[in-house]
Amino acid sequence: MATKKNPPGTRMAGCMPVPNVGDVSSMMAPQLRMMEALIAQNIEVLDFLKTRFERDREMIGELADTADPMQAMNLWGEFWQRMMSDYATESSKLATSVTGIAERAVRSATEEGEAIAKAAAGK
Numbered sequence: 001m002a003t004k005k006n007p008p009g010t011r012m013a014g015c016m017p018v019p020n021v022g023d024v025s026s027m028m029a030p031q032l033r034m035m036e037a038l039i040a041q042n043i044e045v046l047d048f049l050k051t052r053f054e055r056d057r058e059m060i061g062e063l064a065d066t067a068d069p070m071q072a073m074n075l076w077g078e079f080w081q082r083m084m085s086d087y088a089t090e091s092s093k094l095a096t097s098v099t100g101i102a103e104r105a106v107r108s109a110t111e112e113g114e115a116i117a118k119a120a121a122g123k
Contacts, residue, residue, distance in 0.1 A: 033104065041098075
């Protein structure tokens with residue numbers, strides 16, 4: 001019985017078609033969107049930390065310049081209140097962002113799976 005021979009370089013491991021540039025792009029696009037979302041989230045967190053540390057440094061300077069113990073206690077109290085508020089706000093933003101990234105991950109996995117199936121089918 002004669003078997004059909006494929007030209008060299010058209011099939012991977014003898015069975016799956018070699019993806020073309022469009023197929024590879026379709027498979028990589030979901031990964032790219034995920035990376036962009038994660039990097040954006042990291043930038044947001046780093047920006048928050050930078051701002052928070054600058055406020056901490058300012059408070060230390062104000063505390064060092066304060067001679068009155070009661071005024072120093074007021075500074076400490078305001079510092080802790082603002083810090084807790086800042087971290088609570090940032091935690092809320094982060095939770096929202098993580099939810100969005102998780103939803104995007106599911107969509108990306110679906111899109112990537114569809115792109116791989118399409119490339120495997122040779123369409």
